[in-house]
Amino acid sequence: MTFWPGLAVAQDRIVERMWQLDPSGQLTVAEVASGRWQAAPAILSLGYRPDTLWMRLKVRVTRPGETLVLRTRPSYLDHIRLYLPDPQHPGRWQTRDTGDTLPFATRDRASAALALVWEAPQTGDHVLYMQVRTTSTLMLHVQALDPREAQxxxxxxxxxxxxxxxxxxxxxxxxxxxxxxxxxxxxxxxxxxxxxxxxxxxxxxxxxxxxxxxxxxxxxxxxxxxxxxxxxxxxxxxxxxxxxxxxxxxxxxxxxxxxxxxxxxxxxxxxxxxxxxxxxxxxxxxxxxxxxxxxxxxxxxxxxxxxxxxxxxxxxxxxxxxxxxxxxxxxxxxxxxxxxxxxxxxxxxxxxxxxxxxxxxxxxxxxxxxxxxxxxLSLLTQRLTLEQQQRADQQQFLDMLGHELKTPLMTIRLASNALRRGTAGSDDGKVLQRIARIEASVEAMNQVLERVMEANRLGDCSLPINVQGFAIGALLEAVHDAMAEPERLHRHGDTMLQVRTDPDLLRVIVSNLLDNACKYSPPESPVSVAVQSDARSWCLTVRNQLGPTGVPDPDRVFRKYHRAEEAKGLPGAGLGLWLGHNLAQHLGGSLGVRTVHEHVEFSLCLPLTVSS
Structure with missing residues (x-):
């Protein structure tokens, strides 16, 4: 027994199938019977046509009064009319109808397949005509089966x-x-x-x-x-x-x-x-x-x-x-x-x-x-948690380091001040020189600590901006007085320009730039500061001669802890320019570097008014 429907061998009583098309759809059985017929395969497929299809079926009946089911597939054909010979009126035809457009209750059999029931009056070969109209594809397969086989x-x-x-x-x-x-x-x-x-x-x-x-x-x-x-x-x-x-x-x-x-x-x-x-x-x-x-x-x-x-x-x-x-x-x-x-x-x-x-x-x-x-995501979360823990440990360490180092630095500074007062009337140049070195070393160490603390605060995004109005010249004067070599500084441009920004953060940037300019330029060479402005912004440019460290790498000079190989023997932590670059962005501006004719220029550009 075959599972797929239609593949099992059935005793089909149709011994001949012929077909022809009726383009007008108006032909009668008598007109069609005298037309030109073509042999039809078991399954006829003509595609989409507006024509009416006529089938001439020769059915062989082996028992008188035998009931046959003309089972037609597919089931989506719109209308099928079967013409049966009228045994009471020879030459006339009885009609039976089925199709997809007819109510299911009016069909001969309660079946999904379109089926018409015919009771053959006598044995022998009988010719039946089938008229098919459909708006779907003209595909047709007709079988004449015993009712049990059809079921x-x-x-x-x-x-x-x-x-x-x-x-x-x-x-x-x-x-x-x-x-x-x-x-x-x-x-x-x-x-x-x-x-x-x-x-x-x-x-x-x-x-x-x-x-x-x-x-x-x-x-x-x-x-x-x-x-x-x-x-x-x-x-x-x-x-x-x-x-x-x-x-x-x-x-x-x-x-x-x-x-x-x-x-x-x-x-x-x-x-x-x-x-x-x-x-x-x-x-x-x-x-x-x-x-x-x-x-x-x-x-x-x-x-x-x-x-x-x-x-x-x-x-x-x-x-x-x-x-x-x-x-x-x-x-x-x-x-x-x-x-x-x-x-x-x-x-x-x-x-x-x-x-x-x-x-x-x-x-x-x-x-x-x-x-x-x-x-x-889990790895990133773990990494973030680890970084947060490391940052917390780093903060704790820096707080401890600041406390532990600033206390002895303050003690050294007080002692050096006491020594300076004690030798106020002395003409011993060596003593005064040693005291100056002590104070310079203390100040250098203090600046390193301040930079580390500022860098840590900047990394935590906890650095507030305290906007104040002031003249650039006043800030440059204060930075000049705090320099170790103030005689090297030369100021140009609009130093009386009034700006609104954070003076403390700006002083950190300018101090770092001037400290780097003095440190990495030839001894006693001039360092210039020029101030320029337009309607919305202003720029401060620090210019110095190239020193032993050579031309700075613009792609790496602002990286955290970056130091040139030639600068490894000089004091510093590699945080000054990184801190200045990030503070400039924090203030809504930028810090850039370029080399011009054996000189290095660091340009700080900020808006005239910084939002708090």
Missing amino acids: FHDARLDRVLMFHLSIMLCMGLWAWLDYTLNRHVVNLWFMAAQLNAVVFALSLQGYMAALLPHEWSVAANEFTSVSVCLSTMLALGFYRAALMDNQPSATSRHAVTLVMLLFPVQLMLMWLEETRWAVQSNAMVALLLALPLLVWMVSSSRRDGLLTRRAWWVACGAHALLTAYAMLPVLGWRSADDANLQTSLLFGLSSAMLMLAVLVTHSRRARVAAREDRLR
Whole structure:
């Protein structure tokens, strides 16, 4: 026993099938009988045609009074009329009707397949005529079966449909559970495609008419047409959403969106009772547009996403084979086989399996990526916690260091002041020179401590800005008086300029620049300070000659703890310029460096008014 419906050997009583087309749709049986007939295969596939199809069937009856069921598939044919010889009036015909547009309760048999029951009056070969009208594709397979055989085929079709719907339900349920975890839009497209595939299968197999209420059973034809057109749009939407991680070109994405907008146009055609044009255009789109658009999106992808481009090429190939196998007979471009009668099941299930394979791979890689993101986040959190702990330890150490060092420095400073007072009237130059060295060393050590503390406060973003209005000249005068070699400083420009900024932070910057200029320039060489301004900002430029350390590296000179190799023997911690650079940014300005004609220039530019 074969599981797939129609593949089992059945005792079909039709011994000859002939066909012809009626373009006008007005021919009578007598006119058709004298027309030109062509031999028909078991499954006739003519594509989308407005013509009326006539079939001449020669049925062999082996028992008098035998009841036969003329079982017709597919079940979406709109109207079928069977012409039977009238035994009471020779030369006349009795008619029996069925079709997708007729109420289910009026049909001869309560079956998903379109079936007509005929009781043969006598044995022998009987000629029957069948007239078929449809807005769908003209595909037809007629069998004359014993009622038990017809019932067996119907039951087998029921089992296949139940199996199909169970698989579709399981796939849809998995997609929903996966969506609750990943919240990816591709899952929504897949679930919508699955729901439409269920309606698609029920409609094309003829079950929708049986499931709908009596007054709505004729709407099964509309359900079929809508679900057919909707399936292409949902498939395009699914692949478009799944390919977004691969970053296809914007043009290809817009092209797919434009083709998807054909679905409302197809709905409008159905509303205008041009259903044939709607479903035919959908078949053309699925075969001639959807696949090239999918290939375009894959080929224009700029990177591998959750699915690699190689995997997408495999998916494109599988989709092309499925679409060609399903659509070519529908369009009448190749002969049909029994599997094509189950297009809604075969193509729907195969497409769903392909989509599911894409979705499962997509979901698995998304989970791997999410796991890696969580791991990176955990590592970053641990690193941040460690850095915070290190910063807290560093702050505690610096606080302790400041306290432990400033106390002896203060003691040394007081002692040196006492020595200076004690030798106020002395002419011993060596003693005064030693005292000056002590004071200079204390001041240098104190400046290093201040820079370290300021750098720590700046790193914590806890350095407040105390905006005050003052003249640049006053600040330069105070810095000049505190210099170890004030005679080297030369001031130029608009030193009386009035600005509004933090004087303490500005003094730290200027002091560091002048200290570096004196330290790294030739001994006793001049150091100049020039002040310039415009309507919104002002600049202070410190210029000195190149010293033994050579030309500073502009890419590294403002780095924390950076010191040139030639400067390793000079006092300093490599924090002065880094601190000045960051304080300048903290005040809304900038600090830059350049070398001009054997001179180094550090330019500090700040707004005339700094926000607090």
